[in-house]
Amino acid sequence: MRIVGLTGGIASGKSTVSNMFKANGIPVVDADVVARDALRKGTGGWKKVVDAFGEEILQDDGEVDRKKLGLIVFSDPDKRLVLNRLLAPYISSGIFQEIFKLWLKGHKVIVLDVPLLFEAKMDKWTKPIIVVWVNPETQLLRLIERDRTSEIDARNRIDAQMPLDLKRSKADIVIDNSGPFGDLNEQFCHVLSQVTRPLTWTEFALSRNGALVALLSISVAILIAKNASS
Numbered sequence: 001m002r003i004v005g006l007t008g009g010i011a012s013g014k015s016t017v018s019n020m021f022k023a024n025g026i027p028v029v030d031a032d033v034v035a036r037d038a039l040r041k042g043t044g045g046w047k048k049v050v051d052a053f054g055e056e057i058l059q060d061d062g063e064v065d066r067k068k069l070g071l072i073v074f075s076d077p078d079k080r081l082v083l084n085r086l087l088a089p090y091i092s093s094g095i096f097q098e099i100f101k102l103w104l105k106g107h108k109v110i111v112l113d114v115p116l117l118f119e120a121k122m123d124k125w126t127k128p129i130i131v132v133w134v135n136p137e138t139q140l141l142r143l144i145e146r147d148r149t150s151e152i153d154a155r156n157r158i159d160a161q162m163p164l165d166l167k168r169s170k171a172d173i174v175i176d177n178s179g180p181f182g183d184l185n186e187q188f189c190h191v192l193s194q195v196t197r198p199l200t201w202t203e204f205a206l207s208r209n210g211a212l213v214a215l216l217s218i219s220v221a222i223l224i225a226k227n228a229s230s
């Protein structure tokens with residue numbers, strides 16, 4: 001199974017690109033959805049976060065007030081680190097469960113949409129890595145408009161992530177989403193054909209699966225040689 005990594009900055013257009021993959025029959029594991037489930041009332045993640053941040057982050061119904069928690073952690077790097085550390089095990093195990101389910105269903109290509117793919121070091125599990133890039137002015141405007149938030153909060157959220165230009169430098173494929181939807185569509189068609197084409201022998205040999213097959217073949221060859229000589 002090929003796991004394609006999809007990442008980018010906040011409001012750079014990852015979900016928009018994810019929806020395009022889904023519309024083309026490619027399943028997407030969305031880390032934001034997994035992270036939301038990890039913070040639902042009564043879960044292990046919820047208990048740890050309430051213990052650390054106090055009941056004042058809760059709404060009347062006991063669910064976490066995400067807006068409130070967001071304002072706290074996006075303006076304080078130390079608190080954000082605490083939240084990240086508390087939720088990380090639940091998020092990674094949730095992501096692997098989702099991947100496993102899709103593997104059992106026999107999917108050949110899936111997309112892993114993880115905003116913090118590089119920060120969480122999950123990039124080594126994905127190939128190719130697609131980075132959705134957008135110019136800083138457009139990113140800020142789209143974020144303020146979509147989340148109906150203040151410029152300060154939007155800037156805090158952008159600054160909470162690895163710089164988008166650095167992410168772009170680590171990408172196998174870059175989608176520039178600074179233009180209109182039509183431009184994005186055009187780039188997406190090209191990307192879709194790239195990620196759905198079969199791997200070349202060289203790409204396969206250099207992949208983890210290739211290394212695994214090589215290791216197994218060598219082990220079998222050694223076993224056969226040992227049996228033949230005894």
Ligand SMILES: CC(C)(COP(=O)(O)OP(=O)(O)OC[C@H]1O[C@@H](n2cnc3c(N)ncnc32)[C@H](O)[C@@H]1O)[C@@H](O)C(=O)NCCC(=O)NCCS
Nearest residue numbers: 009010031032035066067069070084087114115116160161
């Ligand atoms: C702080 C929370 C409650 C704010 O919730 P809110 O509904 O306002 O935002 P939402 O979850 O939809 O995230 C929106 C975007 O913010 C960015 N973001 C989220 N968490 C983080 C983080 N810890 N660090 C940097 N950026 C983040 C991502 O680009 C994400 O796509 C929430 O983001 C959260 O629980 N974050 C910690 C879990 C996490 O790391 N999620 C990212 C999945 S890899």
Ligand SMILES: Nc1ncnc2c1ncn2[C@@H]1O[C@H](COP(=O)(O)OP(=O)(O)OP(=O)(O)O)[C@@H](O)[C@H]1O
Nearest residue numbers: 009010011012013014015016142146179180181184
């Ligand atoms: N090419 C485009 N032209 C105009 N608006 C766009 C374009 N691409 C995305 N948008 C809008 O920009 C906003 C951010 O896009 P989207 O939600 O896909 O970003 P994201 O990277 O998934 O964000 P997050 O990290 O917060 O999950 C949305 O309101 C979306 O409709």
